[in-house]
Amino acid sequence: MTIYFYSNREEPYGCFSNFSPHGFELDGFYWPTSEHYFQAQKFVGTPYADRIRLVKTPKDAAKMGRDRSFPLRPDWSQVKDDIMRRGVLRKFQTHTDIREVLISTGDELIVENSPIDYYWGCGADGSGKNMLGKILMEVREILRDRIN
Numbered sequence: 001m002t003i004y005f006y007s008n009r010e011e012p013y014g015c016f017s018n019f020s021p022h023g024f025e026l027d028g029f030y031w032p033t034s035e036h037y038f039q040a041q042k043f044v045g046t047p048y049a050d051r052i053r054l055v056k057t058p059k060d061a062a063k064m065g066r067d068r069s070f071p072l073r074p075d076w077s078q079v080k081d082d083i084m085r086r087g088v089l090r091k092f093q094t095h096t097d098i099r100e101v102l103i104s105t106g107d108e109l110i111v112e113n114s115p116i117d118y119y120w121g122c123g124a125d126g127s128g129k130n131m132l133g134k135i136l137m138e139v140r141e142i143l144r145d146r147i148n
């Protein structure tokens with residue numbers, strides 16, 4: 001059965017959301033959520049990236065990352081998938097409890113059920129690319145292979 005998730009408040013799969021409160025260290029810093037990491041990479045090497053890292057909630061990080069009054073790094077569309085993969089992998093490497101939740105989904109399809117996002121999610125009509133779901137399934141395979 002397909003596993004849908006979106007908000008970090010939905011159990012048991014809320015931990016698949018980038019808004020879930022599972023921090024990790026990566027690239028020399030501590031990131032409170034994978035959303036903080038992802039949004040800050042849009043402006044890597046600038047003071048604005050540091051400001052995103054230090055905000056309290058993933059919602060604030062997402063809002064700041066989407067603010068186009070700060071210039072987006074020019075290679076963003078080429079690197080964004082790899083950045084998401086790196087952050088999500090490190091999150092699930094860091095936390096044993098959610099790693100087990102991810103591996104327990106076996107070979108089920110995982111879908112970010114976002115009604116507005118047709119790139120990371122499936123969008124309102126299910127036609128979206130579901131890139132976050134695909135990355136979670138890739139991470140699941142990497143972590144499963146490491147255990148066996």
Ligand SMILES: Nc1c(N[C@@H]2O[C@H](COP(=O)(O)O)[C@@H](O)[C@H]2O)[nH]c(=O)[nH]c1=O
Nearest residue numbers: 006007008017018019035065066120132
């Ligand atoms: N907007 C949202 C989520 N969507 C997240 O937003 C990010 C995409 O950002 P961008 O490419 O900047 O539009 C990505 O991490 C996606 O999973 N998730 C949630 O739990 N709750 C939300 O309210």
